[in-house]
Amino acid sequence: MEISLTVNGEPVTRDVEARLLLVHLLRDELGLTGTHWGCDTSNCGTCVVLYDDEPVKSCTVLAAMASGHDVRTVESLEWEGELDPVQQGFMECHGLQCGFCTSGMLMTARALLDRDPDPSEATIREAISGQICRCTGYASIVRSVQWAAAHPEGKRS
Numbered sequence: 001m002e003i004s005l006t007v008n009g010e011p012v013t014r015d016v017e018a019r020l021l022l023v024h025l026l027r028d029e030l031g032l033t034g035t036h037w038g039c040d041t042s043n044c045g046t047c048v049v050l051y052d053d054e055p056v057k058s059c060t061v062l063a064a065m066a067s068g069h070d071v072r073t074v075e076s077l078e079w080e081g082e083l084d085p086v087q088q089g090f091m092e093c094h095g096l097q098c099g100f101c102t103s104g105m106l107m108t109a110r111a112l113l114d115r116d117p118d119p120s121e122a123t124i125r126e127a128i129s130g131q132i133c134r135c136t137g138y139a140s141i142v143r144s145v146q147w148a149a150a151h152p153e154g155k156r157s
């Protein structure tokens with residue numbers, strides 16, 4: 001079946017199998033491997049992308065369901081050579097170790113700050129509660145999001 005959607009601002013049309021998952025469309029068809037694929041059972045959250053500006057686990061969405069919608073992946077965060085403040089925050093506050101969970105965490109953080117620029121620690125923890133990090137213990141991830149909230153223009157603010 002033919003699907004048409006927007007991925008990172010670019011129109012995409014593909015002929016796909018009806019069973020193809022969005023995570024596989026992104027990674028295998030479009031080469032956007034920044035979105036990771038972990039559990040495939042909607043548990044780990046490493047596959048989170050923005051779907052019409054809402055964070056979703058892309059292993060739970062069929063590519064066909066995304067037709068007509070807007071998808072953003074971690075590759076869209078950097079803009080004209082400058083990292084998004086959430087990426088800068090993860091660098092400043094050591095919000096990652098192995099990095100496997102990081103792209104999903106970044107997209108959830110971006111969505112959170114877009115709707116709540118000054119979230120409480122509890123709100124940040126709730127926002128990332130559907131995502132698993134086996135390395136950091138989460139404290140540095142929370143600090144990273146807080147750094148981004150305090151620096152909405154990144155290091156320039």
Ligand code: FES
Pocket residue numbers: 036037038039040041042043044045046047048057058059060
């Ligand atoms: S791969 Fe999607 S939640 Fe784990």
Ligand code: FES
Pocket residue numbers: 095096097098099100101102132133134135136
């Ligand atoms: S940094 Fe390794 S799983 Fe989160």
